Amino acid sequence: MTDAHRPTDAEARALADGLLRRCTHLALATLAGGAPHVSRVGCAWIEDAGLLILASDLATHAANLAADDRCSAMVEGAAGKGDVLTHPRLSLMGRAPLADKGAHRDAFLAARPKASLFYDFGDFRLRRIVVERAELVAGFGAAYRLGPSDLPGAAS
């Protein structure tokens, strides 16, 4: 199979970084007994912490992550005009270990004020997406592979 990916350059890194920093929600893929499961989860990029997701234990993805924290997340730019298939999006692959809900509370709520309605509920847990690799689609036919060094704040 031809490798259709372009060499990852500064422009691709900047686009990926911007998608991460601005995302308010993502499509989260988890494992349900080894089979794929995808659902919507709210998130925020927090400086010095990276990409955090807030999920209720009542949601299927929470049970999936509790059993196996491997995940993939797709983040996209704000809905613009035209064909969604040409809009930039970033697929992240990695793990989502639990994060310190108390330590990140102020920063998360500063970024997502609406989450104050449920952040303190006992069934809500914070996880951090630790990115091992990523795929960026900048537009139709414009795909890039990114490694940890291309996404410094999200991979450590």
Place this chain on the structure above:
Amino acid sequence: MTDAHRPTDAEARALADGLLRRCTHLALATLAGGAPHVSRVGCAWIEDAGLLILASDLATHAANLAADDRCSAMVEGAAGKGDVLTHPRLSLMGRAPLADKGAHRDAFLAARPKASLFYDFGDFRLRRIVVERAELVAGFGAAYRLGPSDLPGAAS
């Protein structure tokens, strides 16, 4: 764990059916060597065929599905105002076997005229999402489980 799901009723079935029939793209979760992978794929609901996705062999999800056709797909309503986390969305779980690209050509292109730019490319394949079960989120805290009988056109 408490089951937070509501009893599936006619209103939930109608909402799920509408999301399926109107979706133009979806977030597709596949397995990459047993780990989750999620990416954007174009789709169309075709009467008597169900939910069809069109993907290039150059995309990671195509290689993933060729190795293991288990998948999950999240479809959403058109981007509206307000908090995305309150918007209806439907997570489908099942398989995506290859479909007959020639047989569905006219119907797919009638539904997605822009796909005529690449539908006939040799690296594009059509797959049908055969739904085994689904989860509907109608709004914040309003979750439903659906089985094949709740989504008659998508499950057979």
